[in-house]
Amino acid sequence: MRATMRLQVGDEAPDFTLPATGETAGKGQERKNISLRDYRGKKNVLLAFVPAAFTKV
Secondary structure (H helix, E strand, C coil): CCCCCCCCCCCCCCCCEEECCHHHHCCCCCCCEEEHHHCCCCCCCCCCCCCCCCCCC
16 A cells, blocks of 8 residues: 655655656657656746546546
């Protein structure tokens, strides 16, 4: 069973790494990964979670 982390508004997001999409994916090359730590303290990052996005619900 996976642990559940509950965040409140204003909490710092935990670090995570995901495969890149779009222009940052490394077209024709090895697929890149993007980590939140790469942007922490350098740029603002907006995290949006959309339940059931791109699914037939």
